[in-house]
Amino acid sequence: MDRRNLLKTSFAGLVGLSAGGGQSAAAQTVRVPLIERLPALAPIRAHVDRIYDIKSCIRPFRTKGPNLNVEQIGDATVLHNYGHAGDGWTLSWGSADMQVQKAMSFSPKKVAVIGCGIIGLTTALTAQRAGAEVTIYTREMLWRTRSMRANGVWGPSIGALASEAPANLADICEQMCRTSLKTYRFYTGLAGNPIAWCDHYDLSDTPFDAPPPPPARLPSGEPVPPTFRMPEGRLADLSPKSEMLASNVNPWPVKYASRSSKMYFNFSEYGHLLVSQFFAAGGKVVMRDFHAPGELAHLPEKLIINCPGYAASDWWKDKAMIPVRGQTEWLIPQPEVNYSVTYRNVQARSKSDGIMVIAVGDAQRAKSWNNSNERPDRAEAEAAVRVMEELFSRFTGVPA
Numbered sequence: 001m002d003r004r005n006l007l008k009t010s011f012a013g014l015v016g017l018s019a020g021g022g023q024s025a026a027a028q029t030v031r032v033p034l035i036e037r038l039p040a041l042a043p044i045r046a047h048v049d050r051i052y053d054i055k056s057c058i059r060p061f062r063t064k065g066p067n068l069n070v071e072q073i074g075d076a077t078v079l080h081n082y083g084h085a086g087d088g089w090t091l092s093w094g095s096a097d098m099q100v101q102k103a104m105s106f107s108p109k110k111v112a113v114i115g116c117g118i119i120g121l122t123t124a125l126t127a128q129r130a131g132a133e134v135t136i137y138t139r140e141m142l143w144r145t146r147s148m149r150a151n152g153v154w155g156p157s158i159g160a161l162a163s164e165a166p167a168n169l170a171d172i173c174e175q176m177c178r179t180s181l182k183t184y185r186f187y188t189g190l191a192g193n194p195i196a197w198c199d200h201y202d203l204s205d206t207p208f209d210a211p212p213p214p215p216a217r218l219p220s221g222e223p224v225p226p227t228f229r230m231p232e233g234r235l236a237d238l239s240p241k242s243e244m245l246a247s248n249v250n251p252w253p254v255k256y257a258s259r260s261s262k263m264y265f266n267f268s269e270y271g272h273l274l275v276s277q278f279f280a281a282g283g284k285v286v287m288r289d290f291h292a293p294g295e296l297a298h299l300p301e302k303l304i305i306n307c308p309g310y311a312a313s314d315w316w317k318d319k320a321m322i323p324v325r326g327q328t329e330w331l332i333p334q335p336e337v338n339y340s341v342t343y344r345n346v347q348a349r350s351k352s353d354g355i356m357v358i359a360v361g362d363a364q365r366a367k368s369w370n371n372s373n374e375r376p377d378r379a380e381a382e383a384a385v386r387v388m389e390e391l392f393s394r395f396t397g398v399p400a
């Protein structure tokens with residue numbers, strides 16, 4: 001097919017269309033026709049006997065959005081940095097930057113960071129880069145934290161209940177996302193791919209603009225409470241747009257398919273790199289389990305940044321924390337697969353340490369809401385993998 005016909009049939013022809021008809025021709029970008037760029041897609045070997053790990057964990061959802069408050073405990077100043085819900089990997093550097101700027105206004109020589117999940121670790125590194133000597137006090141090192149049981153994809157948003165979100169939450173989210181994205185640049189393109197980009201395919205048997213099904217309900221019959229949404233378009237420039245695959249270029253065995261690009265985190269390489277950077281800059285780690293806020297007053301550091309994630313519900317008795325369960329199942333790595341895909345509310349993403357599979361969508365959210373069960377559920381894992389197995393049993397890799 002020639003280029004002109006493709007441009008006619010492919011929604012991807014003019015990206016300027018999405019920005020409205022008022023644009024000048026010079027401002028419009030003509031995309032390369034998809035058929036010239038769609039790489040051959042290696043199939044995912046999605047079979048339940050290839051599941052080699054199942055990880056279950058809780059998202060640290062806080063009804064009022066992340067806690068960024070400052071408190072005094074004895075003669076110690078405590079800045080909080082927790083409650084990033086399902087967006088902690090995305091928001092980490094921006095949130096760290098915000099809290100470290102506040103911390104450095106006290107001109108501390110030494111800073112203590114509580115917690116070594118992705119929030120604690122990025123906070124510790126940011127404080128070091130601002131000139132502080134940093135000690136992390138933690139119950140677990142990164143490998144054992146809840147952070148390592150996430151999906152781990154860039155998704156600019158922030159969690160809170162719509163009814164309790166502070167008035168400036170959109171500003172906070174925007175600032176955190178923009179700072180994080182800038183910082184991720186330094187970790188992209190490195191050996192081992194700590195942070196990488198890949199094509200993502202959204203697949204559907206029905207048109208994407210079909211009316212959505214009725215919202216899923218909690219086991220109690222109640223609807224899931226509405227959560228905060230960023231104002232439309234506010235972060236639109238932070239993620240590439242998706243483009244529909246016309247039927248003549250669609251290699252998937254479903255009628256509706258779109259492609260976008262996603263940034264994601266390879267936990268092993270990225271985590272390793274961050275921990276190495278922390279130690280290389282003279283950072284210290286003390287393994288310690290705190291049980292009551294008063295214990296912080298006895299630390300030698302008088303400036304403390306508290307990053308305990310969901311554990312703030314126990315150890316800080318923060319009643320605004322709500323557990324939102326999540327589970328990922330891991331298939332044996334397939335380095336030849338270089339994309340991610342979502343179909344029938346299951347997402348599969350090829351990472352360096354495995355093909356990660358996760359159930360997503362409204363019904364899953366209803367099951368997860370206020371659910372603190374962190375036991376891996378084998379039946380849930382197999383059900384998710386079987387959705388992918390069925391998809392790939394029909395996959396030929398060429399348009400039908």
Ligand SMILES: Cc1cc2nc3c(=O)[nH]c(=O)nc-3n(C[C@H](O)[C@H](O)[C@H](O)COP(=O)(O)OP(=O)(O)OC[C@H]3O[C@@H](n4cnc5c(N)ncnc54)[C@H](O)[C@@H]3O)c2cc1C
Pocket residue numbers: 057058059060081082083084085086087088089090091114115116117118119120137138139140141142145146147148149150151152153154155288289290291307308309310311312315325326327328
């Ligand atoms: C299934 C799932 C998928 C997700 N997907 C994404 C995604 O795609 N993108 C994204 O951006 N985010 C995602 N998230 C969210 C993200 O993983 C979290 O927001 C983030 O991991 C929270 O990090 P944290 O450092 O605050 O908490 P944690 O990882 O829980 O770390 C807390 C640290 O504090 C320490 N600690 C706690 N209490 C104490 C105490 N009393 N004494 C001493 N130490 C203590 C712990 O040992 C640990 O080191 C997902 C989460 C889940 C569950």
